[in-house]
Amino acid sequence: MKEKIGFIGLGLMGHGIAKNIIEKGWPLAVLAHRKRDAIDDLKQRGATEVTSPRALADACDVVLLCVTGSPQVEAVIEGENGLASAGKPLLIIDCSTAEPASTIRLAASLAPRGITLIDAPLSRTPKDAWEGTLDVMVGGADDAVARARPILEAFAGRIVPTGPVGTGHTMKLLNNFLSMGYAALYSEALMIGAKAGLTPQVFDSVIQNGRMDCAFYQTFRRYVIERDPNAHKFTIANAHKDVTYLAGFAQALGVANPVGAAVRNSFALAVGAGHGEDYVPMLSDIVATMNGTSLTK
Incomplete structure (x- = not known):
């Protein structure tokens, strides 16, 4: 018999993940959320709805989290009516992008209470979440990972x-440092090209199918060239959060990460200018505008 699964965090990624879990035959319970579309869709597919993390823990054997970051993870686990307050054995699979130090601390705190926490952050896009083709990095004990x-x-x-637990979130920070670094580089290069009279189309004709092409560039270019606003539905605010986590992690290690600081500043400027809810490829327009040029003329 399949274990009963609970899910918290039905955002752009979480909705598709939860849809696939229920379609593959797992009994699924989801936490009530202020945005009803995802929950209503999942209920139509057979999910049940609960009103608190504690109620979710009471109803389930395994709970997946796909929330914004460490403060939200800590709140749904350790807060009032949190998962831990149910006082029962549980496997928690944290698919969020969180701070490794917080993950390690939580895992150590929960273990004596019979609760196992593993980190399983994600790579790729909401489209991949919907299609069931995400990449997952998993940190945790072998038996817990095998169960998950x-x-x-x-x-x-x-x-x-x-x-070990925490290494999934460490790898996720490195992965997002690389991807957001590409976004910052593409945006700056496109801006310099536009300022010099080189169109994004010419830029794209050189980069696409060349040595500097990659899957991330393909989604980025789909916004720049085709103006598809949903090419990569990951907000600039979330990108800024992730590279800020990396900065804190590097500081805790006592290492210099000057490139990471530059990448973080690119996103900090965009957030400070009020573009936090824009998607990452839109950074290209923001950088261009800040420098008195445009990628669409």
Whole structure:
């Protein structure tokens, strides 16, 4: 018999993940949320709805989290009526992008209470979440990862064990540092080109199918060239949060990360200018406008 699954965090990624879990035959309960569309869709597919993390823990064997970051993870686990307050054994799979130090601390705090926490952050896009082809980085003990694997396989095309708990979130920060670094580089290069009279179309004709092409560039260019606003539905505010987590992690390690600081500042400027809810490829327009040029003329 399949374990009962709970899900908290039905945002752009979470909705598709939860849809795949229920379609693959897992009993699913979801937490009430202020945005009803995802919950109503999942209920039509057979999910049940609960009103608190504690009620979710009471009803489930395994709970997946896909929330914004460490403060939200800590709140739904340790807060009033949180998952831990149910006082029962539980496997928590944290698919959020969180701070490794928080993840390690939580795991150590929960273990004596019979609650196992593993980190399983995600890579790729909401489209991949919907299609069940996400990449997942998993940190945790071998037995816990083995227990989680069949659930992860419901929505992942690739699952990569990374080591002990916390290493999944570490790898996720590095992955997002690279991807957001590309976004900052593309945006600055496009702006310089436009300022010099080189169109984004010419830029794209050189980069696409060349050595500097990659899957991330393909979604980025779909906004720049085709003006598809939904090419990569990941907000600039979330990108800024992730590279800020990386800065804190590097500081805790006592290492210099000057490139990371530059990437973070690119996103900090965009957030400070009021563009936090724009999607990452839109950084290209923001950087261009700040420098008195346009990518659409």
